Each structure stands twice: as C-alpha cells, then as structure tokens.
Amino acid sequence: LDALSDAAGGALVFQSVSTDVYRNLAAEDWLHQNLQPAQEALLLWRNSPAVVIGRHQNPWQECDLRLMRERGIKLSRRKSGGGSVYHDLGNFNMTFFTSRQAYDRRRNLETVLAALKRLRPSLDVSATDRHDLLLSGAFKVSGTAAKIGRTSAYHHCTLLCRSDRTALSSALRSPYWGIRSNATPSVPATVKNLCEEDPTLTCDVVMGAVAEEYTRCHGQPNRVLLIDPDNHLTLPGVNKCAEELRSWEWVYGKTPKFSVSHCFTVDYNLSRAEVKLNMVVNRGSIESCNIEMLSDWLPAELCHQLASNLIGARFCPTETTVLASAHLRAWPRQDDELQNRQRQIPIHYVQTSDTERRGEVVQHFPDHPNPVPRVHAGLDV
Numbered sequence: 001l002d003a004l005s006d007a008a009g010g011a012l013v014f015q016s017v018s019t020d021v022y023r024n025l026a027a028e029d030w031l032h033q034n035l036q037p038a039q040e041a042l043l044l045w046r047n048s049p050a051v052v053i054g055r056h057q058n059p060w061q062e063c064d065l066r067l068m069r070e071r072g073i074k075l076s077r078r079k080s081g082g083g084s085v086y087h088d089l090g091n092f093n094m095t096f097f098t099s100r101q102a103y104d105r106r107r108n109l110e111t112v113l114a115a116l117k118r119l120r121p122s123l124d125v126s127a128t129d130r131h132d133l134l135l136s137g138a139f140k141v142s143g144t145a146a147k148i149g150r151t152s153a154y155h156h157c158t159l160l161c162r163s164d165r166t167a168l169s170s171a172l173r174s175p176y177w178g179i180r181s182n183a184t185p186s187v188p189a190t191v192k193n194l195c196e197e198d199p200t201l202t203c204d205v206v207m208g209a210v211a212e213e214y215t216r217c218h219g220q221p222n223r224v225l226l227i228d229p230d231n232h233l234t235l236p237g238v239n240k241c242a243e244e245l246r247s248w249e250w251v252y253g254k255t256p257k258f259s260v261s262h263c264f265t266v267d268y269n270l271s272r273a274e275v276k277l278n279m280v281v282n283r284g285s286i287e288s289c290n291i292e293m294l295s296d297w298l299p300a301e302l303c304h305q306l307a308s309n310l311i312g313a314r315f316c317p318t319e320t321t322v323l324a325s326a327h328l329r330a331w332p333r334q335d336d337e338l339q340n341r342q343r344q345i346p347i348h349y350v351q352t353s354d355t356e357r358r359g360e361v362v363q364h365f366p367d368h369p370n371p372v373p374r375v376h377a378g379l380d381v
C-alpha cells in the first residue's frame with residue numbers, strides 16, 4: 001500500500017472484485033486499519049442481495065428474516081452506526097477514507113453530486129441535512145453512515161442505480177412485534193433508482209463517473225485499482241475479519257439487549273387458551289423467559305419447565321426447536337393431548353397477518369391430528 005500511494009502520490013481509488021457483503025465489509029475494515037491516516041482513498045463496491053444493518057440495530061426489528069432466508073438475502077451488521085439498507089448488484093457503495101481531521105461527509109457527497117451532474121446534467125439530485133441524496137427532491141437514492149477512529153475515519157454511502165425495489169421494501173419490513181429495545185431505529189424513506197429517471201444509468205457508468213470526479217478533485221490521473229478481499233496475501237488478516245463479520249456472534253449476538261412481550265390465543269381441539277410470553281434476549285441469547293397460561297390448558301409446571309429450558313439458548317428457531325422438542329420428550333407423562341397442546345405454543349411467533357400487526361393478537365392453528373413440533377423461541381433466523 002505504501003508503495004502504491006508513493007507511486008500514485010495522492011488519493012487512491014479501489015474497486016472490489018468481490019460481491020460478498022462480508023468480504024467487502026472486511027476489506028473496508030482492513031483499509032481503515034491499514035491505510036496511513038493521512039492517506040485519502042475511495043473504495044467502490046457492490047454486493048449480491050443483502051441487508052446491512054447498523055452497528056447498534058436489532059435485526060428482528062428491522063427486517064423480515066424469514067423472507068430473507070427464503071430468498072437468499074444475506075444479513076450483515078456493519079461497524080458504523082445508523083439504519084438498515086438493502087443492497088444488490090443494482091446498488092453500489094462508496095467508502096471515503098480520510099484522516100479524522102479531514103473527515104467531511106458534505107465534501108464527499110459534493111463529489112458524488114458533481115459526478116452525476118457531469119454524467120447527466122438534467123438529473124435533479126441533492127443532499128439533505130442528514131446526508132441522504134434525494135432524486136427530484138423527494139426520493140432517496142443514497143444513505144450515509146460513518147465510522148470515526150482515533151486517527152482515521154471513513155464515510156460510506158450507497159447509491160441506488162437499478163436495485164430491486166420490491167425486494168428492498170419487503171426485506172426491510174419487520175413482521176415481528178412486541179419487541180422493546182433501545183436499538184437504533186432506521187428512518188424509512190421512499191426510495192427510487194437513478195435508472196427510473198434515466199434508463200441508461202447503470203452502476204458501472206455511475207461508478208466510473210464517481211471515480212473520475214474523485215481523482216479529478218484530488219488532481220490525480222483517473223486510475224482504479226482492483227482489490228480482491230479474498231486475497232490474504234495482499235490484505236493480511238482479511239479472511240479472519242470476514243469470518244468474524246459473518247459469524248452469528250457478530251450479526252445477531254451484537255444486538256442490544258431487548259425484550260419480547262407477546263400475548264396470544266391458542267385454539268386446539270375446540271378448547272382455547274390465552275398465553276403470555278415474556279423474554280429478555282441479551283447478546284442474542286435468551287436471558288430470561290416466562291410463559292404464562294391464563295387457564296389450566298397446560299399445567300403451570302410444564303410451562304415453567306419449558307421456559308427454563310429455553311434460558312441460555314440462542315434466540316433462533318433451530319436451537320430453540322431442538323430444546324423444546326427435547327423438553328417434550330423428557331416430559332414424564334406420555335399424555336398425547338398435553339404434548340399436542342404444548343406444540344401449539346408459537347413461542348417462535350412469526351406474525352405476518354395485518355390483523356396481528358394491528359394488535360388483535362389472535363392466532364389460530366388448524367386442528368391437526370399429528371401436529372409437527374413448532375415450538376421454538378427464536379423469531380426467525
């Protein structure tokens with residue numbers, strides 16, 4: 001890197017050859033750690049479908065994890081604060097590295113605006129006070145976040161060129177409710193793609209224009225260096241960092257402590273019961289759990305035992321399903337009716353219908369002679 005920056009004699013422009021969100025975030029982190037603080041650089045990168053949540057966010061509150069899993073949309077947590085955004089190959093990201101003193105989000109956004117102006121003079125894109133970029137004064141095309149270190153800093157932002165807007169809004173809609181936390185909430189906006197204004201605009205065209213404008217502003221020849229975040233020889237330690245960013249402990253485990261309070265009605269074989277579920281989830285694991293039955297539909301002891309079995313489990317359905325099933329098997333009375341009733345408790349409470357979201361808290365389960373175990377405490381992972 002030192003040789004590179006000596007040769008370039010100033011600012012550097014990198015473009016990642018990877019579309020893996022964890023590898024790209026690791027490369028970004030690597031550059032932040034390893035560039036000389038005074039070295040200015042720009043990293044351009046794109047990801048295959050992913051949601052990137054802010055450092056202090058709760059993924060269960062921000063996105064539809066089940067839908068994301070079904071559609072292969074990855075979930076990642078970045079190191080900067082702020083809200084949740086959706087990425088795919090129709091969106092690209094820019095990371096502006098500077099020293100802490102030279103950190104200036106407005107100047108970076110001016111570079112992006114100037115690039116767009118040169119490219120398509122008629123495009124109406126402007127920056128807001130919170131550093132979003134708006135198209136036609138109303139539609140968000142870019143969101144901003146930043147990380148400020150002791151001596152160096154970076155500002156990164158997105159740019160929507162031709163993303164799948166339907167996937168964006170469905171991935172960023174949480175179907176879960178009853179969660180209380182101090183996690184940073186996102187600020188939802190109406191988004192648009194640049195290509196909706198001008199169909200000839202692709203990520204490649206816009207990225208090229210930003211690189212050109214950035215080098216021009218820095219009095220440099222327009223040269224883009226390809227960077228491979230998979231190459232630990234060029235970026236020593238980058239693989240370990242990517243694995244950390246991919247780990248459950250980072251993505252889910254860093255969620256600020258939260259509580260889940262849920263009250264619902266279960267119907268089974270013509271009998272009905274009210275169930276209250278209260279949980280505290282800390283570092284992604286169930287710290288306390290209480291299941292209350294407002295009738296003798298299930299013995300209090302069974303509820304209590306089930307709740308205590310879940311303590312310490314990761315708040316994810318795979319783990320809690322195993323625990324709940326084990327609890328069923330260990331229950332001494334081979335009472336089919338009781339077992340079937342316990343299986344009805346949707347501790348894993350994925351709520352999708354609008355009535356439920358409005359708070360009518362009614363959940364019906366089809367009467368099934370041989371219900372599959374469905375008791376698990378994670379919302380969905």
Ligand SMILES: Nc1ncnc2c1ncn2[C@@H]1O[C@H](COP(=O)(O)OC(=O)CCCC[C@@H]2CCSS2)[C@@H](O)[C@H]1O
Nearest residue numbers: 083085086141142143144145156157158186187188189
């Ligand atoms: N890709 C993208 N670009 C712009 N706006 C988006 C995008 N995806 C979603 N949104 C909208 O922004 C809000 C959230 O806005 P909010 O202001 O809460 O959050 C942000 O903007 C964070 C930007 C982070 C940028 C980083 C750069 C590299 S890695 S991620 C969301 O609810 C959508 O309405």
